[in-house]
Amino acid sequence: MKKEKVLIVGTGALATLFAARLSSAGADVTMFGSWQASLISLKKYGAGLVESKEREVFYPVKAVKNYSNVKFAILLVKSWQTKGVAQQLKKHLTEDAVALTLQNGLGNGEVLRNILGAERVAQGVTTVGASLIKPGVVKMSGDAQVSMGTHPRLEAIESLFRASNFEVTLVADIQSLIWSKLVINAAINPLTALLDIPNGDLLKIPEARKMMAELALETASLAKAQNIPLTFENPVEEVERVAKQTATNTSSMLQDLRRSAPTEIDMISGAITKIGEKFSLPTPTNKICWQLIKSKVNRGKIREIQI
Numbered sequence: 001m002k003k004e005k006v007l008i009v010g011t012g013a014l015a016t017l018f019a020a021r022l023s024s025a026g027a028d029v030t031m032f033g034s035w036q037a038s039l040i041s042l043k044k045y046g047a048g049l050v051e052s053k054e055r056e057v058f059y060p061v062k063a064v065k066n067y068s069n070v071k072f073a074i075l076l077v078k079s080w081q082t083k084g085v086a087q088q089l090k091k092h093l094t095e096d097a098v099a100l101t102l103q104n105g106l107g108n109g110e111v112l113r114n115i116l117g118a119e120r121v122a123q124g125v126t127t128v129g130a131s132l133i134k135p136g137v138v139k140m141s142g143d144a145q146v147s148m149g150t151h152p153r154l155e156a157i158e159s160l161f162r163a164s165n166f167e168v169t170l171v172a173d174i175q176s177l178i179w180s181k182l183v184i185n186a187a188i189n190p191l192t193a194l195l196d197i198p199n200g201d202l203l204k205i206p207e208a209r210k211m212m213a214e215l216a217l218e219t220a221s222l223a224k225a226q227n228i229p230l231t232f233e234n235p236v237e238e239v240e241r242v243a244k245q246t247a248t249n250t251s252s253m254l255q256d257l258r259r260s261a262p263t264e265i266d267m268i269s270g271a272i273t274k275i276g277e278k279f280s281l282p283t284p285t286n287k288i289c290w291q292l293i294k295s296k297v298n299r300g301k302i303r304e305i306q307i
Helices: 013-024 036-045 079-092 108-116 155-163 174-195 199-203 206-225 235-245 252-258 269-278 284-306
Strands: 005-009 028-032 047-050 056-059 062-064 070-075 093-101 121-126 129-134 137-141 145-149 167-171
Touching: 005 013, 013 028, 013 036, 013 047, 013 056, 013 129, 013 137, 013 252, 036 047, 036 062, 070 079, 070 155, 079 093, 079 108, 093 108, 108 121, 121 174, 145 174, 155 167, 167 174, 174 199, 174 206, 174 235, 174 252, 174 269, 174 284, 199 206, 199 235, 206 235, 206 269, 206 284, 252 284, 269 284
Parallel strands: 005 028, 005 070, 028 062, 047 137, 070 093, 093 121, 145 167
Antiparallel strands: 047 056, 121 145, 129 137
16 A cells, blocks of 8 residues: 555644554654644654553654645644634645545634635544543544545545544535534533533433433534434434443543633534524523533633632
């Protein structure tokens, strides 16, 4: 297999997971980011993946603060970073390049297309869970599934994903995938972040389980209002299945709160709330989660000021 060069934009949990898996399949992986602790670890050891019997295995990657002449890029940064990353990518992507976003939340594809051009942007989603053990080391949970919208420049990346033991699906309707992932993210991430618990514990707390169902149904109702089909019949059953499948996983939003990093709440619960207002559809549980996460973040800022 040709040794493909791939730039992974991001150095967090999912970025490290994808870097490790792609490197294990023989890809030449470069990771770009600004998180200093992660860059130091990645440069020294490589991308670490906790495998069988809790053994940490490290795979070679390059970790950089700058890059150039990129043909394949995979975006795994937070949604609030998308615009800045796209502006930098624009300067260094080749004319025949493709940037694939596997990010959470709404609006990433639109931002990238506006800056990079539609022909250089592909969208997808992944349901794999990744918990950050420490900078540069992650533990995977759930199925290693990647779904992508069809794009003429994705053949090499698709082959690389398959060689890395990802289950790959190509679909014509990318909005269906994005909204299906949004239902899951909206139902699980804010609640785990507020309660400071792993995904599976949501099923053990009756009140949390009820709120999780409400969040899923609210989000699914907005997809229906836009005639966007979901990839599952029953939103509540699907959310509970994912929570069970990723029971030990720490959601990305909870990981962000624990390390005092900005969250994606505006692009998940916030976006859902605003779309609900547009369609005159109530999304009270999403709105409450949005406000509570924002309050929790701002509470931390107040504490910093007081200290």
